[in-house]
Amino acid sequence: MKNLWKTLTRTPLVALLALPVHALAPAQDEPAAEDSGGEEGAGEEEEPEKTERWFAITNGDIHTGTGAILRNGTILSRNGVITGIGYDLYLPEGTDVLDAMGMHVYPGLVALAATNSITQSRSSFQAELEDDHELDAHFGLDSAVDEGLRALYGDPEEGGGSHVDTGEEDSFDLDQYAALEGLAAKEVRNKLEDGFDPFSQTLVLALATGITTADQSGAAMKLKRGEIDRTMMREKSQATFAWGTSSPTGTQSTREKFAIAAKYKRLWDAWNALPEKQKKEKKEPKKPRGFDASALSVLNGELLARFNADDREDLQGIAVFAQEYGFRPVIWGCREGWTVAAELGRAGAYAVVTPRDRNPKDERLLRDGGTSIENAATLHAHGVQVAIRPASTGFSMMGITGRDLMHLPVEAAFGVRGGLSNEAALASITLVPARILGVDRRVGTLEVGKDMDAIVTDGDVLHYQTFVQWAVVHGKQVYDKEKEIYFAHIRPRPKPPEAEAPDAKEEEQEAPEERPRPAEDEAI
Amino acid sequence: MISLALITAALLLAPPEGPGRSDGSDGLLAIRVGRAETASHGTIEHAVLLIEKGKIVAIGQDLSIERGIPVLDRPDWVATPGFVHCATRIGLDSRSGNGFEPQQKASGELYARQDVWAEVLEHGFTTLGLQPPGGGIPGQSAAIRPRGKSAAEMILQDPANLSITLSSNAGSKKMLRGAFEKVDEHDEKVKKEREKWDKEREKKKPKSKKDEEKKEGEAEGEKKEKVEEGPKFFVPPAPDAKVVPFIALREKKLSALITISSASDYLHLLDVISEEEFDWSLACDLRNDIDLWEITARVGETGRRIVLSSEVTLQEGTRRERNLPAEFQRAGAKVALVPNADRVDSFENWRLDVGFLVAAGLDRDTALRAMTLEPAEVLGLGARLGSLDVGKDANILLWNGDPFEPRSELQAILLEGDIVKGDVHR
Numbered sequence: 025m026k027n028l029w030k031t032l033t034r035t036p037l038v039a040l041l042a043l044p045v046h047a048l049a050p051a052q053d054e055p056a057a058e059d060s061g062g063e064e065g066a067g068e069e070e071e072p073e074k075t076e077r078w079f080a081i082t083n084g085d086i087h088t089g090t091g092a093i094l095r096n097g098t099i100l101s102r103n104g105v106i107t108g109i110g111y112d113l114y115l116p117e118g119t120d121v122l123d124a125m126g127m128h129v130y131p132g133l134v135a136l137a138a139t140n141s142i143t144q145s146r147s148s149f150q151a152e153l154e155d156d157h158e159l160d161a162h163f164g165l166d167s168a169v170d171e172g173l174r175a176l177y178g179d180p181e182e183g184g185g186s187h188v189d190t191g192e193e194d195s196f197d198l199d200q201y202a203a204l205e206g207l208a209a210k211e212v213r214n215k216l217e218d219g220f221d222p223f224s225q226t227l228v229l230a231l232a233t234g235i236t237t238a239d240q241s242g243a244a245m246k247l248k249r250g251e252i253d254r255t256m257m258r259e260k261s262q263a264t265f266a267w268g269t270s271s272p273t274g275t276q277s278t279r280e281k282f283a284i285a286a287k288y289k290r291l292w293d294a295w296n297a298l299p300e301k302q303k304k305e306k307k308e309p310k311k312p313r314g315f316d317a318s319a320l321s322v323l324n325g326e327l328l329a330r331f332n333a334d335d336r337e338d339l340q341g342i343a344v345f346a347q348e349y350g351f352r353p354v355i356w357g358c359r360e361g362w363t364v365a366a367e368l369g370r371a372g373a374y375a376v377v378t379p380r381d382r383n384p385k386d387e388r389l390l391r392d393g394g395t396s397i398e399n400a401a402t403l404h405a406h407g408v409q410v411a412i413r414p415a416s417t418g419f420s421m422m423g424i425t426g427r428d429l430m431h432l433p434v435e436a437a438f439g440v441r442g443g444l445s446n447e448a449a450l451a452s453i454t455l456v457p458a459r460i461l462g463v464d465r466r467v468g469t470l471e472v473g474k475d476m477d478a479i480v481t482d483g484d485v486l487h488y489q490t491f492v493q494w495a496v497v498h499g500k501q502v503y504d505k506e507k508e509i510y511f512a513h514i515r516p517r518p519k520p521p522e523a524e525a526p527d528a529k530e531e532e533q534e535a536p537e538e539r540p541r542p543a544e545d546e547a548i
Numbered sequence: 549m550i551s552l553a554l555i556t557a558a559l560l561l562a563p564p565e566g567p568g569r570s571d572g573s574d575g576l577l578a579i580r581v582g583r584a585e586t587a588s589h590g591t592i593e594h595a596v597l598l599i600e601k602g603k604i605v606a607i608g609q610d611l612s613i614e615r616g617i618p619v620l621d622r623p624d625w626v627a628t629p630g631f632v633h634c635a636t637r638i639g640l641d642s643r644s645g646n647g648f649e650p651q652q653k654a655s656g657e658l659y660a661r662q663d664v665w666a667e668v669l670e671h672g673f674t675t676l677g678l679q680p681p682g683g684g685i686p687g688q689s690a691a692i693r694p695r696g697k698s699a700a701e702m703i704l705q706d707p708a709n710l711s712i713t714l715s716s717n718a719g720s721k722k723m724l725r726g727a728f729e730k731v732d733e734h735d736e737k738v739k740k741e742r743e744k745w746d747k748e749r750e751k752k753k754p755k756s757k758k759d760e761e762k763k764e765g766e767a768e769g770e771k772k773e774k775v776e777e778g779p780k781f782f783v784p785p786a787p788d789a790k791v792v793p794f795i796a797l798r799e800k801k802l803s804a805l806i807t808i809s810s811a812s813d814y815l816h817l818l819d820v821i822s823e824e825e826f827d828w829s830l831a832c833d834l835r836n837d838i839d840l841w842e843i844t845a846r847v848g849e850t851g852r853r854i855v856l857s858s859e860v861t862l863q864e865g866t867r868r869e870r871n872l873p874a875e876f877q878r879a880g881a882k883v884a885l886v887p888n889a890d891r892v893d894s895f896e897n898w899r900l901d902v903g904f905l906v907a908a909g910l911d912r913d914t915a916l917r918a919m920t921l922e923p924a925e926v927l928g929l930g931a932r933l934g935s936l937d938v939g940k941d942a943n944i945l946l947w948n949g950d951p952f953e954p955r956s957e958l959q960a961i962l963l964e965g966d967i968v969k970g971d972v973h974r
Contacts (some may be wrong), residue, residue, distance in 0.1 A: 145716035146813045214718040221812040223842040225864055250842065252815045279949055509866055 084124030089469035101476030132236025261462030263318035369406030401443030601964035630674025630943030634923035645682030652687030848879025884922035
């Protein structure tokens with residue numbers, strides 16, 4: 025400790041201030057880069073989970089995402105799960121330590137509707153593209169399963185309406201349907217997990233952006249590098265429903281589905297509440313005609329209802345409808361949400377917005393309309409949970425560059441430009457999308473018990489200059505800016521002064537408090 | 549002196565008027581060259597090879613040669629083993645497919661009367677591994693010599709290995725996993741039948757001659773074929789033709805050559821076959837954007853054999869050259885190489901392509917081994933050919949210089965002891 029202290033006090037203050045803050049990073053036991061290189065880290069795949077694998081990020085400013093910011097704190101994980109966040113944590117022997125002195129630590133970002141090229145190998149991606157037209161990605165029914173359903177319930181083309189919507193009342197057998205649903209889910213799971221490419225360069229770019237969880241065809245995938253075990257966190261969290269003035273039949277059908285499901289749910293709940301004896305006597309209520317399992321799942325709180333809507337009337341309609349049935353809608357687009365924010369807030373809606381979206385209002389109408397940079401802020405102020413995604417959810421080296429997924433934090437920063445708070449902007453690319461994907465118990469914030477998916481940045485994550493220096497997924501360092509081909513040459517990380525390294529051994533947790541800090545919240 | 553004795557012994561052992569060879573002799577021939585690169589035990593300077601009946605019977609430095617043995621004396625030449633191409637479709641059509649046809653055999657497509665066999669032999673290829681067509685699990689390869697009047701005369705080993713292609717998608721993984729599951733199902737079935745049979749036998753102990761007749765034709769290698777106490781045999785149910793190769797894999801009577809096309813395929817392959825124990829080699833066609841370097845260490849530490857095309861590639865998205873064969877070799881994998889394309893001109897340039905790899909850092913001995921002995925191992929012929937060793941087939945190439953030098957030329961070729969190329973006056 026004394027040594028570092030001496031060095032620091034001897035250094036002229038002006039020089040200190042002029043230095044980029046992370047130049048101060050040296051003084052710990054080892055250069056952090058040595059701890060575990062990206063590839064070595066990935067190479068530990070075979071390691072049995074029985075042996076305890078400890079990983080810690082020390083000396084960083086930890087933005088937990090829950091409101092707390094721990095200056096110069098430590099975050100410790102065991103086998104990929106966070107076991108402690110705080111100061112003076114005891115690090116067990118053999119802990120892999122990532123020294124983030126002068127850096128910021130954030131929860132890993134969550135990308136909604138991301139391009140499947142992040143995790144899918146060429147062969148599986150190709151296969152998927154080929155049958156994409158038959159596959160509603162967000163419903164997730166494989167064509168084979170579709171056929172199975174058709175065989176069971178008749179051809180939708182012939183029967184008119186969706187395949188679960190045939191005429192015969194008695195043709196429904198919930199078990200059978202559940203089995204098929206399970207099969208569908210399994211197929212999606214297989215498709216995504218068996219096609220997982222842990223060496224994908226798009227995956228590296230995603231990690232370079234700070235993304236550690238990606239929505240792939242509606243499933244939440246963990247961006248593990250160099251390993252393919254348990255990469256899928258949840259295969260489905262939303263069911264899509266049609267709504268819009270442009271398709272009145274779709275709206276009507278959605279209304280009917282919910283009406284029927286709600287009626288059935290009442291009957292079933294009443295039956296279920298009966299004592300066991302009577303239950304046997306009285307038969308379980310039959311699924312009525314037009315019954316939709318997704319709507320029931322939404323009413324049961326198992327799935328979120330997703331709507332794609334932008335216009336004020338539609339948003340208003342969805343908000344009222346959702347309140348009627350008591351569920352929280354996820355509204356993708358939500359362009360004119362700022363005009364009906366109060367209603368959406370009352371409905372407890374989630375909104376997935378793109379702050380840089382530009383669309384003029386319909387000039388034939390007197391009312392407010394079109395896009396607004398304040399959309400995210402206004403929605404948030406009215407209690408809507410705002411998630412942010414860029415205009416393109418691919419990774420672009422040309423064309424739409426700057427508005428693609430590589431600029432997810434920048435897109436959130438445009439929310440800040442429109443008045444969103446920094447905390448809400450961070451949540452809009454971490455916790456809220458995690459909730460939408462149904463994986464907020466595992467990711468989205470840094471909390472004890474959640475997965476150790478964190479990023480270490482050299483500045484405010486919302487600042488356009490900021491680079492992700494390291495990314496950690498499931499307690500393993502999977503990205504190191506200095507070691508990848510993409511950004512290593514841009515503003516390289518200053519090397520720790522070598523002479524200092526041996527002396528600084530005793531310095532563990534106590535760095536001098538006067539250390540200059542980067543200005544906080546200076547984002548945009 | 550020992551070697552002299554050896555040669556003499558060899559001479560004595562050989563019957564004076566050996567039968568068999570086309571020219572009436574037993575093909576006794578001594579070759580004296582400046583250098584022999586054995587591919588198995590290093591380089592021998594001033595080497596003498598003694599060949600008899602198509603086999604190498606002695607090899608060593610400065611062996612003295614018994615009088616009367618014809619000698620090919622070329623002190624400035626270099627001898628190497630004949631080239632082996634372990635995975636080709638040359639001489640066969642270029643079909644593609646993605647099916648599950650493990651019972652198919654590439655040898656079924658073999659047609660002997662084609663010029664192409666002489667052409668590839670001309671360029672030093674003394675052994676070829678013919679692959680079944682397409683991806684998926686298309687069938688079994690055959691090892692052939694590029695000489696013969698009929699398919700049967702050409703075939704060295706059939707089947708040589710089982711060809712499998714695995715890619716990272718659910719369908720491909722399911723196909724391979726399913727194949728082994730079918731073996732399990734078959735084993736289960738055999739077990740049940742066996743129990744049934746045992747029970748029945750218990751019941752009717754006195755009379756039981758009926759079963760005896762059924763024993764023929766069942767050579768699929770079921771372990772429980774025999775019953776110790778009696779002459780009666782249990783006849784297991786015949787497995788499905790598509791299951792047979794996988795049973796052979798499990799019993800290690802057959803090896804597999806598994807083709808992948810990216811690093812992730814390897815992990816998915818391990819995911820499928822991690823619990824299976826059988827012999828397999830990896831194969832991968834190198835392309836410029838291939839991310840195979842991600843797995844060099846993992847493949848290397850298992851010491852597995854990997855078949856690669858012979859080119860220096862560029863790392864994905866960069867102009868950074870990667871010599872993947874060298875990287876795999878350094879990591880500990882056994883490397884076998886194949887020409888970059890299934891065309892005769894590509895066969896012709898193979899030694900130069902490999903020469904570039906050597907120039908770019910591949911160990912020279914490894915390179916030669918990767919063209920001869922390792923591909924022979926892939927075909928399950930490592931004990932029979934692929935190197936200049938006593939007892940192996942006399943497939944020998946004679947060069948007037950370093951085979952990796954562009955200016956060197958192939959002077960003579962011996963295929964199983966016969967000089968098939970080269971106007972050599974003794």
